[in-house]
Amino acid sequence: MGNMNLCFSGSGAKCLSLKFKNFVMKTITLSFFFLMLVSGNLFAQESGHFHGSEFCAHGKQMRPDIDISALRGPNSPRHTFDVLNYELDMDIYHCYTDPYPKSFSGSAIVTFRVDTLLSQIKLNAVNSSLQINAVGLAGVSFTHAEDTLTIQLDGNYHVGEIVDVSIDYNHLDVTDNAFNVGNGFVFTDNEPQGARKWFPSYDQPSDKATLTLRAKVPSNVKLGSNGRLADSVTTSDTTWYTWISRDPIATYLMVISSRVNYNLEIVNWISPGTNDTLPIRFYYNPGENPTNMMQMIIPLADYFHSIFGEHPFEKDGFATLNPLFQWGGMENQSLTSLCQGCWFSSLIAHEFAHQWFGDMVTCATWADLWLNESFATFSEALWIGEVSGQAAYKSQLNSNANYYLAQNPGWPLSNPQWAFSPPPNSTLFNYAITYMKSSCVLHLYRYLVGDSLFFSSIYEYANDTANFRYKSATTGDFIAKMSEVTGQDLEWFFNQWVYEPNHPVYNNTYSFEELGNNTWNVHFQANQVQTNAPFFKMPLELKIRFQGAPDTTVRVMNDANNQAFTLPFNNRPVGLTFDPDNNILLKQATTVVSNDFQPVSPLNYFIIEPNPAKEKFVAQFSLKETSLVSFTLSELNGRLIQETAEEQYSQGDHSKMIDVRNIPAGNYLVSLRSGKSISTKKLIVIR
């Protein structure tokens, strides 16, 4: 049948960009416009696509590697309890004055719930940093060896019992890159395993606990930590700060940021959802000027609120540190650490997004770290798009993809073994993989399911109180949630992009065939030639240019290598562009006209009637030889609606009836698959 015009105007790609524009326009607020007027260069840092994620990555790579010698399993030391609260008291008064000793005396009360009958607990406590003096409350004796503090309890405790142990300890005068002291600064930097160097802790990312942190400091020191400032009491030259976090925190996100003569300003953001005030603290060094970021944080918070839901914490904040904190941003819960003078918009956007992804929903193991960094890095691009438009969003992601393609070290985003034995930090926090590639995977997911399902699934994930909010997620949990919300089994998609290394290398061919009677076929064969990864299944967009007619973009699902697609048109095709908007960011591709590419159609003919169809249609086809045949019905954007089982048909003429009573009125594509060849017809369903 040659008179079906496939030059439909609503190509998938065009819809994508228009929808995005509508989506973000709604979230631009009056205050945002006001800020644009009063501060013309507010977002000046955006030009040149400065990447906040790079700061995040470099700082983390410099931290000491995870010590795997003490790891015997994903929850080592063996997890027989769940920490509910840490109450820390630290006398760090002398750390601020010359010669800036790194030693302090502290005490910790660890409250935990018993998960297995036990009479002792094991905590992480690094011997070279911590000296344990005594234990108390339910603790009666202890040993401290091989970075493990074993506390003998005063009896057997049963499942569900809540137990307190106290620990008196000293931090030694050593440089451990977790408890940092120098020139009037005291700050901590934990990820991935620094907490155990300044307080005994069950230091695994999935065991989140609330925190009360009291610190004694000189009265000219400002000290910030997680949660809310419950109290600060000053008597002559001494101040006691008390910070209390209502919300559970992973130990790697617990923090102290403090210095003599810190500047502090507080911006109050009002949630449009609850009308609650969120104080956002800006601690900064003399000589720095965070004014632009203090202005930007309001529209940024509005925007993230609109796509991720309520800000999760009682306060938020940022603190710039000194050069001991090298090249870094660190998303400590409700108080991000920044390198000296690093008031950059993309860094602020990256770390602010981490409050939802990383802090509120935490990677359950270090094998799931890509979940933290993909969202934070992708959110930089979202914010750039919100400020500067869709082209800027795409440009940022193209730049991320190019970095990955140039620097790809060839390992996957996640290796399940990393939950048991994490790799060196240069691997775990590898910029090309954990940041750049992972951010692109979220765009590929967006391309796969479309804007509406993409944003609703992200929102549902971030607002799932039963499973994720203030809890942790494994990669499997995340995939299951995305599948649940979208109603699609997405395991194949995330498996290939998260657990397989590398990317597809397309070597495509196409040709045009004139059939006469004003009809043409476009033949397209999608070939992947990479040898360092298996086949990647993806929807492909093909933009076809015509003589004297508008361009058309068609989306087809490419689910087998060397698949051939035949698309009928009644205008003369003159050009074809593969993936015209570069939505498949993670690929290399060549697509050439091939005169050698003479696809041998397995069909003598293929027609569908009636068309339009109301209740059913009949596909009539004739096979040149016996083969397996199946049919798919999909939306114009490629989304699969229904699929028939593969059946064997002999050479000759056949017909197959397909029921469309359960399908809404609209335009669809009917594809007949025979071996690696796919022939497609447009079908109109009426009601």
Ligand SMILES: [Zn+2]
């Ligand atoms: Zn980050």
